[in-house]
Amino acid sequence: MWTLADTQLNSRLLLGSALYPSPDIMCRAIEASDSDVVTVSLRRQSFDGADGEQFWQLLKSLELRLLPNTAGCHSAKEAITTAQMARELFGTRWVKLEVIGDDYSLQPDPFALLEASKELIAQGFEVFPYCTDDLVLCEKLMSAGCRILMPWGAPIGTGKGLINPYALRNLRQRLPEATLIVDAGIGAPSHASQAMELGFDAVLLNTAVAQANVPVKMARAMGLAVEAGRLAYEAGLMHQQDTAKPSTPTLGTPFWHQNHE
Amino acid sequence: MVITLNGKPLQITPVNNLQDFLDALETENTAAIPPKQFAVALNSEFVPNSLYASSPLSDGDVVELLIPMQGG
Numbered sequence: 329m330w331t332l333a334d335t336q337l338n339s340r341l342l343l344g345s346a347l348y349p350s351p352d353i354m355c356r357a358i359e360a361s362d363s364d365v366v367t368v369s370l371r372r373q374s375f376d377g378a379d380g381e382q383f384w385q386l387l388k389s390l391e392l393r394l395l396p397n398t399a400g401c402h403s404a405k406e407a408i409t410t411a412q413m414a415r416e417l418f419g420t421r422w423v424k425l426e427v428i429g430d431d432y433s434l435q436p437d438p439f440a441l442l443e444a445s446k447e448l449i450a451q452g453f454e455v456f457p458y459c460t461d462d463l464v465l466c467e468k469l470m471s472a473g474c475r476i477l478m479p480w481g482a483p484i485g486t487g488k489g490l491i492n493p494y495a496l497r498n499l500r501q502r503l504p505e506a507t508l509i510v511d512a513g514i515g516a517p518s519h520a521s522q523a524m525e526l527g528f529d530a531v532l533l534n535t536a537v538a539q540a541n542v543p544v545k546m547a548r549a550m551g552l553a554v555e556a557g558r559l560a561y562e563a564g565l566m567h568q569q570d571t572a573k574p575s576t577p578t579l580g581t582p583f584w585h586q587n588h589e
Numbered sequence: 590m591v592i593t594l595n596g597k598p599l600q601i602t603p604v605n606n607l608q609d610f611l612d613a614l615e616t617e618n619t620a621a622i623p624p625k626q627f628a629v630a631l632n633s634e635f636v637p638n639s640l641y642a643s644s645p646l647s648d649g650d651v652v653e654l655l656i657p658m659q660g661g
Contacts, residue, residue, distance in 0.1 A: 344661030369660025380656030413628035534661035
């Protein structure tokens with residue numbers, strides 16, 4: 329068990345609900361991952377009769393914590409309004425705050441992110457800011473009242489893994505009080521393990537599972553990878569060294585080995 | 590009056606407030622039937638559902654009606 333925003337959870341994997349081949353596969357993937365938290369979003373009602381009711385009923389049947397996002401917002405104002413709507417729609421004060429600053433890389437706008445975070449925290453939200461791995465930005469977000477930080481591993485949907493492990497390791501060392509979640513860029517279970525081995529508290533991913541050939545299997549793989557990485561962090565990794573050192577004790581080595589001397 | 594709903598202009602019989610507008614969507618056969626689960630913004634400001642009836646609506650207002658969807 330671990331604590332996320334005063335909530336006890338079993339899994340350290342947060343999973344997105346988008347891009348699955350079907351709603352049924354989405355549900356089975358979420359179940360296979362053992363995730364306790366699923367990200368969701370909002371969109372305009374279309375005039376074609378789709379009203380989100382089926383998806384809403386599916387979400388309710390899963391009985392999970394929901395983390396609504398503000399995807400697609402490009403200003404603090406848009407993100408604040410979207411977060412307010414999400415709070416009422418999904419019945420949660422949690423919000424994954426996304427304010428995009430660059431459409432090509434989907435890189436967050438750090439200035440608008442900080443502005444929106446301050447306002448939403450003042451309004452009682454638990455803000456999960458999707459941010460870069462910039463230490464100063466993360467420090468300012470914490471000063472604004474964010475208890476959770478979600479730096480990217482790589483741009484959303486790229487699957488490139490942890491592009492700058494040095495920066496992420498530095499965040500962990502410099503911000504021991506923060507709940508750190510790698511959000512975006514995870515493409516393989518090994519990436520998720522690596523983030524957890526660095527001491528991150530959790531991993532949030534979507535595309536790597538939803539777009540796998542067999543999403544349900546990949547969801548399970550990601551769940552296990554996150555668990556393995558966390559166990560490794562708690563166990564403590566050995567220190568790397570440049571010279572080889574035998575792991576088998578040399579005491580009592582059979583006589584034929586001594587012929588080399 | 591004309592209200593822009595989710596980016597599309599909608600000609601409706603004049604209404605006084607947001608609640609009346611949502612009710613009118615069902616009765617005026619606009620093809621924009623309000624879903625069961627939704628949240629509303631009026632002129633880019635969020636309106637809690639408890640304030641629909643006390644939120645006046647004027648010609649040219651912009652209403653956004655958002656529903657749950659999948660997200661990452």
